[in-house]
Structures are given as structure tokens and as C-alpha cells.
Amino acid sequence: MRARPPRTSATRTASTTAPPAVAGKPSCTGDAADVPTWDPDALTLTGNTQAIDTSGAAAWFEPTVSLSSLTIEFTRRSGFPVYQTWFSVFARDITGTVTDTDAAAPVEGATLTLTDANGDTLATTTSGPGGAYAFPGQIATDGYTVTVTPPTGQIAVVGSGTADLRSADAVVDLSVRDIVPVAVSGTVRDSDGNPVPGATVTIPRTPVLSRSRRALTARTCSTKCRSAHGSPR
Known part of the structure; x- marks a missing residue:
């Protein structure tokens, strides 16, 4: 199996106890000792040395940078090739509170809009009791922006904020105030x-x-x- 992520670099880790180990990853059931070997120079993952069919081989390709595309090539070494490929992403949450700066109180009913790094709208929601809102389950990347649309009769004080989910959940607190004639x-x-x-x-x-x-x-x-x-x- 060969992975060739274009215009970017990436590393591969295997779900084994040997370095570079990554605990807690899904794997096939079967022979736990059937661990593939990753060649970072050739970008090639090779099964057991004897090329023996088992049901235990498992490894994970984990990019450390954003990918625009991914190509995987499979070559049979012996026997009947049966394999599975899983694709998954980390998901994290963006949460926050909308506050009225004049009243020092939370604002219920404000509209929040989530956009990505390209400016495309991903989701909208409304602040609830206590002024809280949430955009759960967003892909763990950066470039998110949360913007508040104030309720009637108010304008934004802190009208937008950015969120980076690459390493953790993000909190974006926003605020509004009354329009003063x-x-x-x-x-x-x-x-x-x-x-x-x-x-x-x-x-x-x-x-x-x-x-x-x-x-x-x-x-x-x-x-x-x-x-x-x-x-x-």
C-alpha cells in the first residue's frame, strides 16, 4: 500500500505497541502479531515478512497537515487479497456565550453563524437560556469564524471571533448592546x-x-x- 499526499508532507503511524505506536485505534480481529512495516522514504506499507495471509494486519495513516487529496495503491504479494479501508476525522466543538454589555446579562435569541476558512456558511444556531450556543462536531481544523446577528434594537460590540480546532475545542464569546438614540x-x-x-x-x-x-x-x-x-x- 502506498500513500502519496500531494503538495504536503505527512507521517504514518501503526496501531501496534511498537514505535510509532498509537493506542486506541480500531484494528482487525485476528493475529495481533501481524503488524505491517512502514517505509517513510518509499511511502510504502508492507505486510508481514513471510507474505502470509492473516486477519490481523492493521495500520493508520495520520496526516499532520491538511490534505487536498490522497492516493492509495495496493499490490498483492501472495494469496487472496482481502482488506478494509477506514476513513475518519477528529471532530470538536465550538461553544460560547452572547452577553449584553449594558445589562451585564446573557442574551437569548441571538442568531449565530459559523463559516469556514473559505467564507462558506456551515451552520446557524440561536443562543439559548443563559446566552449559550454550540456548534458541535466540527472537523478539527482551523479557519472557523462565528458571527452574531444581534436581536432587534441592539448592535454588536464583539460581533465575531475565530476558532481553531486543530488541538482542542474552542470557545468564542460575543457581545451586544442596546442602540442608544x-x-x-x-x-x-x-x-x-x-x-x-x-x-x-x-x-x-x-x-x-x-x-x-x-x-x-x-x-x-x-x-x-x-x-x-x-x-x-
């Missing part, structure tokens, strides 16, 4: 710099203005704009 004022002038009375000034509705459900308008007086109240801060 403030006054906006100014002066409308013509191209010569003169004040323009009676002009209508409009602040269009945006997602953060969803609480007002409408655009904000004001009309200028003789010298300057009136304040347009209710703009978010």
Missing part, C-alpha cells in the same frame, strides 16, 4: 456656502434603525437644521 444636527448650505432654510433632511432607515421602523426626517429653519432625534449611537 442621540441627537443629530447640522447646517444645510448651498454651493456658495449660504444657509438653506426649509430644506428637508432625511436619515434613511437602516438595519440598526429597525426599532424605529421608519426613516428620520427634519426641516431646516432660517439658519440651520433642526435636530433629527432617535439616531443610533
Whole structure:
């Protein structure tokens, strides 16, 4: 059996008690002494020296870097070749809490989105009681991003965070706060710099203005704009 991972390096370990041993891996039932030998230079895994058929040969190819593809070539040495190939990946969890920084309290009902290193959406979820959320069972790699969509009437303080699952589970805590209305004022002038009375000034509705459900308008007086109240801060 030969493994040729392109554009990357990798190591192979066998599920035996001899180095490089990896405990706890699945294996065939049968002769536990039937252990293959790995040649790292030839990238070849060879069965027992006598080429005798048994049901005990087992080994695991464990890449230490990301693979774009994997090719395995099998060559029969003697007898009738019967073999099995397993493919598995490590899975880890991304968890966290969404908090309201103004109230110092957890936020229930916030929408969380998980994307990968390419920006593709993998999953969405909603924060539950206590502001907690979870994306369980994600492939153990890096490049994940969790983004929060705040509930109506709030904006993000810490709106996103990254997660690296290569060695352990990850925790990404996020936070939001209430939108605070403030006054906006100014002066409308013509191209010569003169004040323009009676002009209508409009602040269009945006997602953060969803609480007002409408655009904000004001009309200028003789010298300057009136304040347009209710703009978010």
C-alpha cells in the first residue's frame, strides 16, 4: 500500500505497541502479531515478512497537515487479497456565550453563524437560556469564524471571533448592546456656502434603525437644521 499526499508532507503511524505506536485505534480481529512495516522514504506499507495471509494486519495513516487529496495503491504479494479501508476525522466543538454589555446579562435569541476558512456558511444556531450556543462536531481544523446577528434594537460590540480546532475545542464569546438614540444636527448650505432654510433632511432607515421602523426626517429653519432625534449611537 502506498500513500502519496500531494503538495504536503505527512507521517504514518501503526496501531501496534511498537514505535510509532498509537493506542486506541480500531484494528482487525485476528493475529495481533501481524503488524505491517512502514517505509517513510518509499511511502510504502508492507505486510508481514513471510507474505502470509492473516486477519490481523492493521495500520493508520495520520496526516499532520491538511490534505487536498490522497492516493492509495495496493499490490498483492501472495494469496487472496482481502482488506478494509477506514476513513475518519477528529471532530470538536465550538461553544460560547452572547452577553449584553449594558445589562451585564446573557442574551437569548441571538442568531449565530459559523463559516469556514473559505467564507462558506456551515451552520446557524440561536443562543439559548443563559446566552449559550454550540456548534458541535466540527472537523478539527482551523479557519472557523462565528458571527452574531444581534436581536432587534441592539448592535454588536464583539460581533465575531475565530476558532481553531486543530488541538482542542474552542470557545468564542460575543457581545451586544442596546442602540442608544442621540441627537443629530447640522447646517444645510448651498454651493456658495449660504444657509438653506426649509430644506428637508432625511436619515434613511437602516438595519440598526429597525426599532424605529421608519426613516428620520427634519426641516431646516432660517439658519440651520433642526435636530433629527432617535439616531443610533
